[in-house]
Amino acid sequence: MHELSLAQSLLDQLIDLAKEHHAVRINRVSVTLGPFSGVVRDSFEFGFNALKQSLEIARGAELELETPDPVYLCLDCGKVSVIPFSLPSDRLELAMTSHYPKKCPWCCLNRLSPKGGTELILNQVEME
Numbered sequence: 380m381h382e383l384s385l386a387q388s389l390l391d392q393l394i395d396l397a398k399e400h401h402a403v404r405i406n407r408v409s410v411t412l413g414p415f416s417g418v419v420r421d422s423f424e425f426g427f428n429a430l431k432q433s434l435e436i437a438r439g440a441e442l443e444l445e446t447p448d449p450v451y452l453c454l455d456c457g458k459v460s461v462i463p464f465s466l467p468s469d470r471l472e473l474a475m476t477s478h479y480p481k482k483c484p485w486c487c488l489n490r491l492s493p494k495g496g497t498e499l500i501l502n503q504v505e506m507e
């Protein structure tokens with residue numbers, strides 16, 4: 380599972396950070412998941428919470444996930460729009476694989492191209 384290995388590498392990164400700062404406990408982690416990162420939020424969260432159990436230092440770490448709305452560039456009028464996914468979260472994978480899922484709100488054509496949003500960013504870590 381893709382999400383599981385991403386959760387594992389996030390935990391690896393956190394443990395390195397904790398060692399670097401001589402911390403004994405990680406309390407809170409804030410991560411941004413880009414809408415086109417291909418990461419399924421629920422699976423990632425599940426993977427993180429399962430994997431952290433075997434790590435003394437991360438066991439109590441609370442994961443906060445930010446999932447910004449997707450941004451599209453219209454290939455016809457050139458305007459950039461934020462268009463939230465209107466599908467339920469278990470269908471998000473489907474939405475992400477479709478390159479032209481919406482209509483441009485400016486010109487009403489549907490040649491929309493995803494803009495950015497492929498990132499998985501570690502924003503903030505609270506440790507002691």
Ligand SMILES: [Zn+2]
Nearest residue numbers: 453456483486
């Ligand atoms: Zn347009």
